[in-house]
Amino acid sequence: MLSNKPVNHFSLSAYQVELLPMTQAHQGLLRSWRNQDEIRRQMLSDEPISEEQQQAWFKKTQLDPKQLHWVIKFRDQFIGATNVKSLENGNTVEQTSLLEPGLYIGERRYQGNIIAFAPTLAMYDFCFDQLGTKRFRAVVKRSNQNALSYNQKLGYAIVDDEELMVLELDVESYRQATAPIKQFLSRTRNAK
Amino acid sequence: MDTQQKLQQAFSDALGIPPEKVIDGLTYNTIPEWDSTAHMVLIAELENVFDVMLDTDDIIDMSSVAQAKLILQKYDVSFA
Numbered sequence: 001m002l003s004n005k006p007v008n009h010f011s012l013s014a015y016q017v018e019l020l021p022m023t024q025a026h027q028g029l030l031r032s033w034r035n036q037d038e039i040r041r042q043m044l045s046d047e048p049i050s051e052e053q054q055q056a057w058f059k060k061t062q063l064d065p066k067q068l069h070w071v072i073k074f075r076d077q078f079i080g081a082t083n084v085k086s087l088e089n090g091n092t093v094e095q096t097s098l099l100e101p102g103l104y105i106g107e108r109r110y111q112g113n114i115i116a117f118a119p120t121l122a123m124y125d126f127c128f129d130q131l132g133t134k135r136f137r138a139v140v141k142r143s144n145q146n147a148l149s150y151n152q153k154l155g156y157a158i159v160d161d162e163e164l165m166v167l168e169l170d171v172e173s174y175r176q177a178t179a180p181i182k183q184f185l186s187r188t189r190n191a192k
Numbered sequence: 193m194d195t196q197q198k199l200q201q202a203f204s205d206a207l208g209i210p211p212e213k214v215i216d217g218l219t220y221n222t223i224p225e226w227d228s229t230a231h232m233v234l235i236a237e238l239e240n241v242f243d244v245m246l247d248t249d250d251i252i253d254m255s256s257v258a259q260a261k262l263i264l265q266k267y268d269v270s271f272a
Contacts, residue, residue: 016248112221114228115252153228180232187248 002063007092010068012126015118015185019070019082026071027058030081033106042104042144044164065092072105072119080105082119084127087137097134099127112146117181120154124178128171136169154178195242195271199264202241203257206234216258242269 008021022030031054033039040046049057061069069083082103086096093099103120105111127133138156140147142163151167155177160166193201203214207225220226226234235251238244238260244267246254254260261271 016252113252113255114220114231117228149227181228184232184235184251185248187246187251 001065002060003065004063006062007065008062008068008070010070010126012070012122014122014125015182016074016115017079017118017122018073019119019122020073022058022062022069022071022081024058026078026081027054029078029106030054030071033080033104036106038111039104039106042141042147044139044141065094066096068093070119070123074110074115074118077107079107079110079115080119082123084123094131097132099133099136101136101138114181114184116150117153117178118185121178121182121185124154124174128174134170136174138167138169140165140167153181195269198241199238199257199260199271202237203234203260206230206237214257216261217256219256220254238264242267244269 006021010019011021012019031049031051034043034054035048040048061067066086067083069081071078072080072082080103082101084093084099084101086093087098087100088096101120101123103116105116110116124136127136136156138147138151140151142148142165148165148167151169154169155173156167156169157173158165159168200211200214203209203218204211207223207230209223209225218226220231231251231254235246235254239246242264244264246263246267250263250266254263265271
């Protein structure tokens, strides 16, 4: 059931990035990223989307308590978007124990950069520590080796090895796998 | 061993590639050996070899061998 006001009121800041609740103002930028060939190819639904489709999607999404969407800000620039969706029928993001994550880095210079881990770490910390999430489940095309490798570095384990691969992550595996990268992304300034 | 050779050796050891493959144009994530995990090993190796501690901005920006030289110069490592 949809809410009567935007559901995402969580602004997050960690590991050098800010996650800001997605608003109407971000939709043009999001659509331009979403329609980039290399991003679209990795989506489960890979057709280009029109401005009308984008608006319709946002109108519904912002009121849906089963999902939360953020835009990612790094060094005063929006670089991508991230989200979580509840995978339990009838349970909101704040009620569910199982979430599906989504991420894309729209700015090319940061695609494949180590900073691409930062929004995920900020979001997962928030979900595990604040929302009480127990597990994440990611579905990735077998052809998307970058996403598979990325998820495995977060501690995900493959639970279903089909054309669409299913991976799951619990909090212990996440904490163990991400401790080094968190340390590198949390340093203070030392350079002269 | 001069600083250029030390840098080359550090990259070679951290990424597990031959020293002759360590050229200025070598870039993060363009070879399988230089992924995010190797990047962290590389940072630790560079810090050990050159006795510096890089800040997070520099870890993020160290996207090529050429960039590594520029960044290390900020920490008084000379490649003259």
